Amino acid sequence: MMSTPLIRLAPTLASRNRQQLLALLPAIAILFWQLGPQLLLALLLATVSALLADGLGLALRRQAIWPVLRQGDAVLSAVLLTLLLPTATLPLLCMCTGAAILLLRQLFGGSGSSLFHPVAGGLLLAGLWLPASLPHANLPLTLALLAGGLWLLWRGLLRWQAPLGLVLVVLIALPVGSGWLLGQSALWLLAGWVMSDGSSTPITPRGRLIYGQAAGMLCISLVTLTTSPDAGVTLAASLLLLSATAPLLDKLTLSPGRRT
Amino acid sequence: MNFGLYLPLLVGLALCNHCRRPADSQAAAQALPAAIAMGLATAIMLLLGGGLLALAGSLGIVLPLALLAVMLQTGSALLLASALQRLAAGPTMQLGLHWTRLLLNSLAAGLPLYYLPSASGPLTSLFACVLSTALFTLLLAQFATLPARLQRCALPAWLHGQRALLPCALIIALALHSLGARLS
């Protein structure tokens, strides 16, 4: 039986991942300017450990390794985690990357099946280990990320509902004192590259909007209640909790539609 | 006791509740209503227990807190169970609101509430009670809807069926622990 070999109207998974990586380039450049070659080393090590973990998982599940690795999911996760975690503690970075990919992606059956986003999981793991040494506000990095996100949006590759929900809630909560969150690079990274992922969010636009808003509310209420500085880990934990709610949101918002 | 421990405990309790449900298709169709019903029942029992504690305080009854808490939670669970049995036996059976499960939930979710640091003022304790039951209902609803989604995941063979919920519960518990640790 044939499969449709016809024209494609949208980029494939691999090309999507490539473009998401491209959108991260300004942020990487800024960090390189700030940290120097250490960043490159961290990027390299994280990527290698991500690929190893992905390959190991695939081998254990007896799947073809190369066709999946070349899709670039693992590389994207590794780069995101490098930008989120301190580059000073390389072993922690490598360990968190590898463990997150092995446990949160491969255990659940690879990309598309991963109910919980590995980047959020990796960040949470790191947060458990080193609560206080995560990077804080970094304005140039934030601007670079914002630029990358806008570029993705312009290319039509960003599923914008969930990030929009988050940003809306943060803006509404400005009187409570959530303004400093907007300067956190972790918030933008998670919003633009983690919350726009399909497999860990609800599938309907309405569900995604609710997901983003709920994540924002949870994060802001916790951050303002406790005045703890690491918004990234809090948001990551909220995202994980809400990812488990995604099937519920799907059930509530997804309907076969009107019969004609 | 603090929230960092209490919230993961709720995850475990919710998973327990879910696994005790029968695994036939009728039960699967009723999973979400059953989860919400159990969450509401737990809310009723916790609110009732807290209210009775306040009442006991105003009446001047002096008992060790542990004994009082166990008595109040057991009492409210049995009260609710008998009321449900009296008023709507059929749907109660259908939704799995068995008295042993009510008692378990009442004790496991209710007792730690008395020892949380927020239990100092009446308003904060009410707030903690409402929040934790809301979270518990959410968790029950999550476990009711997760299996349908997990079916579509390419999980390894040794993680099929109810076992697939274990890693999910672990991850949720981890997330809640790190959130709860911030609250305490």
Place this chain on the structure above:
Amino acid sequence: MSRQTRLPAAASSHPLTTLPLPAQLNLWLQGSRCCVEVGQRVLKHQLLAQADNEFGAAVHAPTSGHIRAIGPLPQALPDAPLRDGLQLQPDGQDEALPLQANTDWPALSPLALAIRLQDMGVMGQHGPLLPLAWAAAAPPPALLIINAVENEPFLQADSTLLREQAAAVADAMAMLGRILQPARLVLAIQQEQGAAINALRSLAASQSWQLEVIQAPYPAGDDAPLLQSLARPEESSNSLCLPLAGVYAAGRAILHGEPCISRIVTVSGAVKQPQNILALLGSPVADLLACAGLPPQRHAIVHGGGLRGFALPDTAIGIHQHSHCLLALADQAELIAQPCVRCGDCASICPSQLQPQELYWHCSQQQLEQAQHWRLADCSQCGLCSAVCPSQLPLLDTFRQASQQLLLAEQQQSAADAARQRHRFRQFRLERDKQEKAQRLAERAAQQAAKLAQQQAAAPSSTEPAAVVADKQAAIAAAMARAAERQQQRPDTAPSASTSERDAAIAANRQATIDAAMARAAARKAAQDAAKAAAADSPANNSAAPGLNQQQQALIQAAMQRASAQKTAATANSPAAMDEDKKALIAAAMARAAAQKAARDAGEQEK
């Protein structure tokens, strides 16, 4: 992903060229029965196969030559299945039968037109251009749409036809308007088909039809959305959509007597010179591609437009009447389907607002009931979901397969229901016959007994034995009467009132089939006679042409008989035409049932 994902911009229209005569033609005998033999020489326009059923159409020789083979051949269908086909080797002389233009066409009835189109081999979407059942039963349509919309990527065949043959298309439409008498005749065309619109604008002003330029994006050009957007509320139940190529061929067939033997095919994609090619039916795909210049790199051959087409494994396959486009598409590395990543793009682009990801899951798990719940029936199979899927899942193919499975299951279910009704009615009929027989016997016995008794009374001398005999016979009669009574008393043989209509339909259907069979027999006899006469007339080789005409006429006659029989069947469906006998029967059954009920009620009351 926005709803208005842009399809690749339409390329400027390609030139029209004529395909040189291929070395071999592979024709598909779609629903038709061959009436030539292997080795026979046939002339251009000669009848090769005649329609075998309602969905088939005749096939004519596209050029003169020899029949090389008759039998299953791979056809230009998904998976290239083996279907009845015919291989014709052209001899290059292109010797044609004279065309007989019918000047009497304004007098044709819609049904006669439909039959003539079937015999001329003019096909529409499913079977003959005008469905026979529709032509036989329907009143003049309120709205007739000629669909010239091409908004699927790469298609240009209809635009080219309009550009080159606008006047002929206009004549064909005028012909259809004259015979079918639609209240409104509309030619629908897409905004982007500029040259074709210009060609038509000048013509439309003076004609009885309207030009409708539609602007909506891709699937809006399908028949169903077109009908929805163009038909006014009161017209929606009684309108028909016809493809442009078929209408043009119908014009040629009716006005000039030329059977449908060629069509315009767009050859595009990665070929060197994309063009529209006028090709004989049955021309091998390879010839068409060679005419446009094959690309140097690896490529796949696709039959159909850019979104709905399917790959052909073999390029020796001949084109057929539905081959509007051939594409050579550059091979896109390996198309390995990845698991669904729940991006939701398919749901946001779906023109029917379905949830393709849910549908895909249930279809791939063979959960067709769930797929129905997610509205598989509303899928227009436009292929947009497949085209935007980043995981390259075969969504369209899965939906096509599942829809067909569903359709098949529905057909089986309705056939089973009909069989159950007929079986129950048969049981009821047997029971009734038995009863009637018993009743008749009982009556006769009673009469005889009475006669005997009279005789006895007349001749008292021989009383003893006669009385015994009479007694016995009376007893037998009584027993039989009792038996008959008992059988009448038996419940559950009475059919419900709802079967009455069905019974009437069965009777009518039976009559129709008998008529059809008789007509067939008559036609066959006529054909045989004609053949004999022809053979006697001219034993030499030119016997083909007159015999053919006779045969054709016989076929037309048969088809008309067939159609009229169908019509009577259709009209007889109404309860008014139910025959008296059946009515009485049903009344009796109902009375019996009522009596039984009364008896039961009485029994209960006694208790």
Place this chain on the structure above:
Amino acid sequence: MTLVLRLLLLWLAIWLLGKILRSSALKLRPAAASLPPLAERIDALLPQTQCGQCGHAGCQPYAQALARGEDSINRCPPGGEDGIRKLAALLHTDYLPFAADAPPQKPKAVALIDEATCIGCTLCIQACPVDAILGSAKQMHTVLADECTGCELCLAPCPVDCISMRPATSLPADWRWGYPVIAIKAVKPGTAA
């Protein structure tokens, strides 16, 4: 103040729980009542060929035997394995494969009478369980293809063997979309011409 709030919340929770219990009770009720008898539900799943391959005189008697639990569900070759699965689901039993000596499953076919050979004996008409054969004594018979169930009961009585089975074409197009399994193979340059 806190007490009032607490009572308010308590009342809200009780009210919601009552609503859920009531809606679930409503959902329960229609499931139990108003189903047709079991034999009829079984009969609705059977293919109604009336072929008697199950050993009963038609589909209804087989359905009644199944409803009484007197026969096994794997006796219906025209229903196919899919039919067995549906019966198993309805009767809450396990799937049973066809017995080794069961008649083979065939694709759906319809009877065709060779009108030239038919002598008009009416034997097939009497054998047809769904009255799908027409004709009268000494007249040619014909089969209503739309009504024929393909039971083959008319083959045996025919004295001149003029009835044959032909594959049935049910769809306007007699080809099927296959199930998509593999990606398309590309034609190598040069081989296509």
